[in-house]
Amino acid sequence: MATQFAESPAAWRTSPSAVDALREHLAQHPEEKWEHTHPFDVSRSDIYYEDRWQPIFAEMRAKGPIHYVDESPLGPYWNVVQHKAVQHVESLPELFSSSWEHGGITILNRLEDAQLAELGRERFELPMFIAMDRPKHTGQRRTVAPAFTPAEMKRLEDDIRHRTAELLDSLPRGEVFDWVDTVSIELTTGMLALLFDFPWKDRRLLTFWSDWAGDTELAMVRDLDEFRQGILREMAAYFQQLWAQRANAEPGPDLISMMIHSPAMNQMSPQEFMGNLVLLIVGGNDTTRNTMSGIVHAFDKFPDQRKLFEQRPDLIPNAVQECIRYQTPLAHMRRTATQDTELFGETVRKGDKLVLWYLSANRDEEVFEHPDKLDIARENARRNLSFGYGIHRCVGARLAELQLRVLLEEMHARRMRVHVAGDVERVRANFVHGFRKLEVEVTTF
Template sequence: MATTLAVRPPCRTEPTAYEALKRHFAEHPDAHPLHPHKWDVSRSDIYAEDRWQPIFADMRAAGPLHYIDDSPFGPYWAVVQHKAIQHIEALPELFSSSWEHGGITIINRMSDDELAAAGLERFELPMFIAMDRPKHTGQRRTVAPKFTPSAMDDMEAEIRARTGEVLDRLPRGEVFDWVETVSIELTTGMLAILFGFPWEDRRLLTFWSDWAGDTELATVRDLDPTRRAVLREMAAYFMSLWGERARGEGGDDLISMMIHSDAMNQQSPEEFMGNLVLLIVGGNDTTRNTMSGIIHAFDRFPDQRKLFETRPDLIPNAVQECIRYQTPLAHMRRTCTEDTEQFGQHIRKGDKVILWYLSANRDETVFEAADKLDITRENARRHLAFGYGIHRCVGARLAELQLRVLLEEMHRRRLRVHVAGDVERVRANFVHGFRKLEVEVTQF
């Protein structure tokens, strides 16, 4: 679909979020926040260096949740056991997701004094995952038909064809970046299809996703103006698409579904922006990082890669196990709405409660040998990577479909992928994944 837009393409004039952060910390080598508490798992270095596992294991052994009284994001409760996270997710009135209480990430809302000192106005991005009932229900119901089993059946042939095209273009006999060549290309293309987004501009979706979803940016106040400008440019681009769809007959893309929904067709600009961020980050970062995580995990556990190669019937379960093992979103936040006693701990009204899905998916009381990839694991589906309860990921079926098709098409081509160069992980406490994964392709 051709679209003419009077919007500056930000990816051609602005640095990526990663480049901006790298430049900032290079210029300010002492600017990384201090984390004095030994169990402060909000620190991004433990994820970049892949050394978070023993910290969470110690916390789980000591109890289901712990109060972290000092962090760069303020005090918070760290919920680390599988059962405790399910319990709290099942109490959405008591543990709010609303943006008005702080939203779904560990990031703090800036105070009025902080905003004034920075010369900024308040900038909130409401989105339906960061809303409580009943508003959450109506907005989620608007987009849910795009992710039903029948909708997945309709999309599978196109996903399979695009996946095959990407795999067939992979170079042989040379090292390349799997993240850039496969994971980003497949997930960004899928987002473009869901939004009816101009294909030639699809990499803008990756650019916006990184600026919107990187919690490390929240520790760098100097980057706030750039981040806001990027998100406003994103909104301007999508508003042009909104106007185009509103003037036409519409279709079954996500923008047209919003236009024709009573729950979403009167959104404020900020709410529209927030829901775009939700759908872009939710549809891009999560599947992208699991597509990379599968390759890294198979290389780390060659016995499981061999099992995948000899037992293609295990692919559906392998998808669930790889999602569990990778857990592409490390946490979600809730805010306590009234004083309560949970698991022997007194949680006060207003307390920040962080649900560490990354830890729940390594809970030894649920998953035997939890730090090992096991594609025959009988209870792999018990993972909490998609959340639990009313906020469970609306696009979970699509993610599962994309991952299943990727493994099936790799198997059909007898592709074996070896890690053969640099491995760079995302430095963040929210998105858990890979910045770079250099590989080489052979055949089995």
């Protein structure tokens, strides 16, 4: 694939989005639509796109904490669906590995070399610290952690507030617009650009790369997967230019400088560099972006909670936690058993794939009363597992919470009420859980 993005960073405007590419491919090849027969095979993306996943997971939770799916297009796997079970598996990282060498953090299979040869494909791995075990995970995580300390959040808050206020003041009144593109993407992409000290005029490249990186189901379609790999290599080439520019400069607070001056990360392979970029971009973009959209959609669905938000701005910090719980912007993480073990009365074999369904744990009736309802005064909203648990808990959680809190505060300061007023399109994926389009209209309360 030609280095189009390095030469013309605006090329994302004419390249297909990941979701459009997959939709077009399946329209042209209907025989490749994936059939699922197991009742608990929740790897299928249609149930999230159509927002009908809730009763399937509720049935599983009622029957037990974990369930085995013996056959699916993605191979056999265990569904881990209860809150206590997800926490338990996350708390044993040596027994249940996150490493890319064992399969990584998504439900997709890691093909064996013989299978790749049969398919005529080369191995394409993206090592990243969330998909590593200790001790390597520890060193790389510590490299970027200083970007998300309480002191850094305090330093960033004024800028976040200024950008958020400026954007909200620019929103049209009396006409319908797409909240996802106009607000959620713009705010989170701008934040990423600041974290990387990324060229501002090219910031929408970060969204483009995030979408192609996060749509993991593309890997099931050879042509699209190869196109996806090319896009990610273009991303790495662009960042390599930034790396080269800063290699001889004084250390700065941006993430690229932190990696350059870290013994744990300054000798990364090209694949590892690419993988950690994907992690930071998807983690910093899709998760916050989809919760920003989820807040608006949930307030429209539960007008009593929108009214409570309008009457009780003191509830905003808790409302942030509840909206993160309710939306759950990443549906799952995957682990792989490193040895035979007993888990909640079931025998899990070495090499078995366990899928930790955060969006199910966040709707666990044993933990959250009336879990399918938004309740911004919920006393235990902070028990949500949207950021994970244990050593792999999201390193940027504080920044996500800050951005969401500032958004709600600035909306309240303007007495802004947002109504869903048109098309709602969800992400067609089993990993990223969110919205592609959310047409709204702004009024005043």
